[in-house]
Amino acid sequence: MRKPRRTVDWKEYELVKKYSDSEEKLKSFSKEGHLKVALIYPNSYRILSGNLGFQRVFEIANSVSGISCERFFYDEKFNRFYSLDSLRPLDEFKIWMFSISYELDFFNLVDILKKLKVPVLADERKEIHPFVLIGGPLVTINPELFYHIADLIYHGEAEVELKNVLNEISKHLTDGKKVVFEVLRDISTVTVPSLNKKAVGEAIYREVINDPAGSIFLTKYGEFKDSFLIEIGRGCFRKCKFCTIGNLYGYFRPVKVSAVKEKLERALALLKDTRDFKVGLIAPAVNDHPKFEEILDYLEYRNIRFSVSSLRADTINEKLLRGLLRSGQNMLTIAPETGSEKLRTFLNKKISNELIYDKISLAKNLGFKKIKLYMMFGLPDETEEDLIESAKMIEKVSNMGFNEVVVSVSPFVPKPRTSFENLSFQNIKILNEKQKVLKVRLKNVKVNIGSFRESFIQYKLDHLDSQNILLLLKVLEERGKSEALNFIKNL
Ligand code: SF4
Known part of the structure; x- marks a missing residue:
């Protein structure tokens, strides 16, 4: 070497x-x-x-x-x-x-x-x-x-x-x-x-998943520090109109509970004497697993601390929240996408505001100290009223008594292979106006607004064809990355 x-x-x-x-x-x-x-x-x-x-x-x-x-x-x-x-x-x-x-x-x-x-x-x-x-x-x-x-x-x-x-x-x-x-x-x-031969589709694993993906190493430097990650499901049946996962697969493939337990038992045997670790349950929406309660029971019985990759707000329940608290997690993360119920329904994410507030209150009453909300703006058919609804939701949650409220609001990026694949990225001037509507109403709340430029570049890279990519590569080669990033808007 x-x-x-x-x-x-x-x-x-x-x-x-x-x-x-x-x-x-x-x-x-x-x-x-x-x-x-x-x-x-x-x-x-x-x-x-x-x-x-x-x-x-x-x-x-x-x-x-x-x-x-x-x-x-x-x-x-x-x-x-x-x-x-x-x-x-x-x-x-x-x-x-x-x-x-x-x-x-x-x-x-x-x-x-x-x-x-x-x-x-x-x-x-x-x-x-x-x-x-x-x-x-x-x-x-x-x-x-x-x-x-x-x-x-x-x-x-x-x-x-x-x-x-x-x-x-x-x-x-x-x-x-x-x-x-x-x-x-x-x-x-x-x-x-x-x-000149193109694939005609994706390889999709259609069998029952008996051997779920799991961590092959643990490290303190990872995004999920010292966590043994295990997938408990793939795909999603919800079909939210903006989401690639829901639109691409159209169904959820849960991992058999016996396979989850078997993999975790092996990890426990290897790790129990060497380090204090947590289990990270991974799926597009972990609580959509049809036997999620059984997985929670097992984790409690084996006294395993756990965290989750992402949750659907409507199926959050007390047992899950208590399990997270027992595991030392006191931040609840949910993605209402927008505060407007009308717009959320249009996006095919059919969860009412009332239900979202109920779940957040439940978390607060049980002892959660922090909350993180993921939202978007620049959505299709979005009106000023919808933005005001988002600001109201953020304000209301901020006043619910959490020690920390983290709000991330990102410009919407229409993704290929979703219901919105043919839509354009919202005009930057309009996005600026929309941002102002949010900011004026949220003077006392810290909101992280995603970078317009980065979202726009994502949008372009999602949609450019190979000929345009060739032009981009030429600029990248001759004039460097920052020029290439500027050039992308001409494509
Ligand atoms: S946003 Fe979440 S719930 Fe909706 S389709 Fe995508 S993964 Fe499923």
């Missing part, structure tokens, strides 16, 4: 080592595979460690015979990018597999390629360059982003086809990339840009 020579590289090396050393591994993987695969999360270590999908891909890749997969993350100061698993630099790896979740990570992905002098455009890369495979939730939202960058794009959930794809790559890469492309062209959920 090549050790860093320059001071700046040592700093990078030491940071990766610090995170690597902080990890308590719950599963070990052989490093003997002849084909070195780098699994890259183009965002921070903090976010990587809270991403169960990324950890699942890592497990799957390492289960392929002949492959040894290692994890990498992004930091804008990095130049070499060292592995969390062996501290080897990224340029020693033959396959670079990116798992990409957020729109702005697109720029981080490009930055990694550029820093390691790998041509960003796939058709400029030669056999000596790494094979670039791209997957993750952003591929589902807009695969066009990667059409000129990736050698291969994987669409959908890893369990379905990824093992097969990696297996074929492992078998045929020594014969050349073109051979790999030909071998994989018939897989329906894979895009092979060089053959």
Whole structure:
């Protein structure tokens, strides 16, 4: 393994080592595979460690015979990018597999390629360059982003086809990339840009989930500090009009309770003597699990502290709230989206204001000290009245006696593959006017209003086609990131 020579590289090396050393591994993987695969999360270590999908891909890749997969993350100061698993630099790896979740990570992905002098455009890369495979939730939202960058794009959930794809790559890469492309062209959920072959859909795991994704390591530096994360369900049946998850899957796939318990028992056996840990239950709406009460009973019986990734306000109940309090969580987080019941109903999130206030009061009376509200503005058909309703809701909740009220109001981003996919991002002048309506009424409440610019860039990246992405990449190459971010509004 090549050790860093320059001071700046040592700093990078030491940071990766610090995170690597902080990890308590719950599963070990052989490093003997002849084909070195780098699994890259183009965002921070903090976010990587809270991403169960990324950890699942890592497990799957390492289960392929002949492959040894290692994890990498992004930091804008990095130049070499060292592995969390062996501290080897990224340029020693033959396959670079990116798992990409957020729109702005697109720029981080490009930055990694550029820093390691790998041509960003796939058709400029030669056999000596790494094979670039791209997957993750952003591929589902807009695969066009990667059409000129990736050698291969994987669409959908890893369990379905990824093992097969990696297996074929492992078998045929020594014969050349073109051979790999030909071998994989018939897989329906894979895009092979060089053959002009696009996927015809996503790989969706339709079986009952008997082996839920779970943390393979714990760290104090993660978004969910020292938490063992476990998925208890995928997808959502609610179909809120703005939401990709609800519109894409249309149904909820709960994990069998027996599988949840089995996985947690294994984690308990491994961790009970080494550290004080919490369980993080992960699903688009955890309390939509049909046997959620049974999971709560089990956690209480085993005296396991827990937190939840996200909750539906209408199905919050006393048992859940007491469980969270027992676990030391005294902040309730809910997403009313808007204070206007009319607009919320139009969004197909059919929860009344009365019910929202009831659930918040219940939390307050039981002992919750803090509350966090997620809301949006710039929504379709939104009127000044609707904004006033939002301000009233924020004000009312602020006066309910919590020690801390955190309100986040973000500009609405119409997402592809939702009911609003053909809508434009709201005009910035109108958004400014709307922001004023909220601010005038909320002088005494701290409200975090999301960045218009960042939301607009997200919107553009969600909707641009591959030809426009090519133009963007050209500007990025010639004039740098800040110019590219300005240029995006012309596309
Ligand atoms: S917003 Fe939540 S409840 Fe609505 S569809 Fe999306 S995941 Fe389901």
